[in-house]
Amino acid sequence: MGKKRIFEIAKEYGVKSPEVIELLAKHNISKTNFSSVDDSEAAIIHAAFAKKQSAPAKPQKPEPQTAGNVEKSKLAAPPVPPKARAEKAERPSMIVKPVIMTVETNAEGKSTITHNALQKDKTAKPLPTENKPDNRNMTVAPVQTPNNDGKNKYRNVPNNKNIARKDVPASETKQPDRTAGNLPQPNANRNVNQNRNMPNRPANAQGINNRPDQNLNYNRQGGGFNRDRQGQQGQGQGFNRQGGGFNRDRQGQQGQGQGFNRQGGGFNRGDRQGQQGQGQGFNRQGGGFNRDRQGQQGQGFNRQGGGFNKDKDANQGNKFGGNRPGNRNNNTAKKPAGAFEEIPRGKESREKYNKKHEKQLKGSYASRDSRPMRSADHMRPTKHLKSKSGVPVRNDQPAAVIRPTMVQIAESINVQEFAKLIKREVAEVIKCLFLLGEMVTINQDIDFDTATLVGNEFGVDVQPLPPEEDPTEIPEIEDNPEEQIVRPPVVTVMGHVDHGKTSLLDAIRKTHVTAREAGGITQHIGAYTVNAGGKKITFLDTPGHEAFTAMRARGAQCTDISVLVVAADDGVMPQTVEAINHSKAAGVPIIVAINKMDKPAANPEHVKKQLSEMELIPEDWGGDTIMVPVSARSHQGIDDLLEMILLVAEVKELKANPKLPAHGTIVEAKLDKGRGPVATVLVQRGTLTIGDYIIAGTAHGRVRALINDRGEKVRKAGPSTPVEVLGLNEVPQAGDILDAADEKIARSVAEKRIAKAKAEQQKAAKVSLDDIFSRIKEGELKELNIVVKADVQGSVEALCASLVKIQNEEVKVSVVHSGVGAINESDVMLASAANALIIGFNVRPDANARKIAESEKVDIRPYRVIYDAINDVEAAIKGMLAPKFEEDVIGRVEVRQVITISKMLIAGCYVIEGKVTNNAKIRVVRDGIVIAEDEMESLRRFKDDVKEVAAGYECGITLAKFHDIKENDQFEVYIMKEVAPE
């Protein structure tokens, strides 16, 4: 235990500090109020004041505070004998007075609360109160026995004329360590609950009925905090030496908050919602704040500091100002101190009352009405509610936050949005992320997995958002697994060039298509079905790589098994590796056909060795890759290969539901002169029937005819059947998904797909100065890339420096390349790749560059003035680019005669076609060559100036600058027309 200070010792002995200081001074020891006292000094003090002490009541030994005994203390603390109380009352020390409040409910249901002092105080008056049906006759007199160790004393509040109670018994409470994590459970303090439900005891001056909880805090330096949230009656007592005290009783029906604060600011809050609340504050130096919102009584006592007592809605507010200098009583009603003010009953009168008392208050005390401009979050809600019993209930409690237990998010989410979603503070989320090792800011995005982790931390299940319905997709139809039947496997043959893919397919077809069927093979449709031991296998007869790449690019996957052809005499080659990778990526099982086994140079073991290096371990080597030695030429091993294919297919349990609307993949498509668009479709699910309305990519139409791989017309095609389809309105692309659907849906989906494709095409279009603004506006362009070419380095630098300075909120300019010299091919390619436009200053593109720029749609802008270039870019970004003009040739005129009149050269002309106007420009063409461009100075017919002359008429034209006009020259008459932006 640390050394005690003078004022503490003084308190212990119930004397004033100056007396102690004086005593020590007599012993030549100079001390101040806050000086600490050593043992020898303590002995002096003890010797002097011990005898002064009146015999105190037997100290109540504090029990060690455990969860169990705290409860016990609450319930079983014995009442202090009246004798002890009387003795205690004599002591002029700080007092916490035991109080009794009697609530009596009359026949009408109205209650009267009588506050009695423990000692018979006949001045105590009953306090009118609001009804509370469940008010019971309760008399609780918590009494604390004084202690002897001097740690906690009670003190009579001096000069307190308005405080009815004169003394309060003390209790000794050894305050447990109040560290941050050890904030006050009411029970963590010493709780004394005495005389519970006792019959009416002698009236207490204060008349407070304290039912179960009485909290005493004794804090030396720290802030005290008593809270009794839900207790019907709560008493919080704070004794704070230096820190601020905070007593709160939130929902209790009756609350008493007592604070004794020496230096710090005190904050006592009385009963918030309860019927009666009493807040007492005793503040020596600091500002005190007593609030009793709805409680009936609020008391504050402030010595020096500014005090604030508020009783906002109380029926009766005892605004209490036993205040010394600098006291301020902020009472809503200007009532004499200690007076009660009746709030009129009845809705109307209360409204009037409220209006009358409405005030412009600042800060947390302002009403929403009084400061309407404040944000709603800032304001305390002022709306009153009424409980069932008619007791006004304040609605100013922070609304209970209902937090979700499950949220759905997309692939990523902004930290702030996520915090909002899970109803947590952003700081909490950021902190959690930090603890998870992610340093993020409020505006950063977190991915789904991270959000899931954070969600877990807060007990929120994070689920992915259901996929948005894509208007460009045909709605999925539920597939009943019971209706599924076994379907033939679809096999793709892949391998390196010349390893014998085509030969192998031919061999299979020849050996396994019956004579009758063979006769039917009249055309190649890109896929065919063979019979092998009574079972069907469908082969995709398209170059393997293309089938894979094109189809996979469109998300199509129609291959079940991949046959990898490797020439036994050549081994693994680059395209073999590629084929393996394709198959692996698609998750398609590989069967290796080691071909050309008939060749003497065939070395299947070498092939196996090479393949095993690529993780394709042959079965006979203990792996799981089936490798079949075959010869497309001698047909050796073909049956084995087919058998293996069927075996793998069986293992895969390939099934499909033939009862669904057809769903398949376009294997090949072409425009046939006679038949229109023809598409080979591999039906994968459902059955395609003549008359079905189908959509494939952006193509759609009704099935007019179906032709199988043998060239026969069929009415329908089931799963794993390749079939040629006629009837589409345009040629689809290989890999497009085909669906049979309702005509309306198919048409609308096709339209949406067309629009989407157009938008994507536009997106892919290269940037041009003319469309910058619209693309910025559409949010497509965030950065304008520019390639700068100029004649000299100085100009390059000047241009670059000026260009990068141009930017607005939506777009930023960046120079991706700059250099001296003509705009060349590589500049254009670079601009194309970077989606940049090219600005040339005093340089031109060479022929090659121009050609590529045209094909790549790269915008090249040549300038002769740097300022113009900068201006144009700036204007383009801001959407203020000068309008574009285009030449419009309006007529053709032939010079028939040249006349000179007083040094003026007049061309006597004949308008051959179109017309000529006096504001037009003239291009002088002689023998097909443009020799000059000039502007019209005057246009006359006979002697009169005219505005225009039509074809077939003669006119006199003088040009502004060009005077070398000759007979038979032709004038091309044109005007510059503004072109509307695209």
Ligand SMILES: Nc1nc2c(ncn2[C@@H]2O[C@H](COP(=O)(O)OP(=O)(O)OP(=O)(O)O)[C@@H](O)[C@H]2O)c(=O)[nH]1
């Ligand atoms: N000796 C022998 N030659 C074969 C065998 N299979 C294919 N060939 C020959 O190998 C050459 C290439 O055969 P293709 O079937 O065209 O090979 P491919 O892999 O389809 O070639 P691409 O279509 O160019 O990729 C042809 O000359 C075939 O005759 C075989 O089993 N034995």
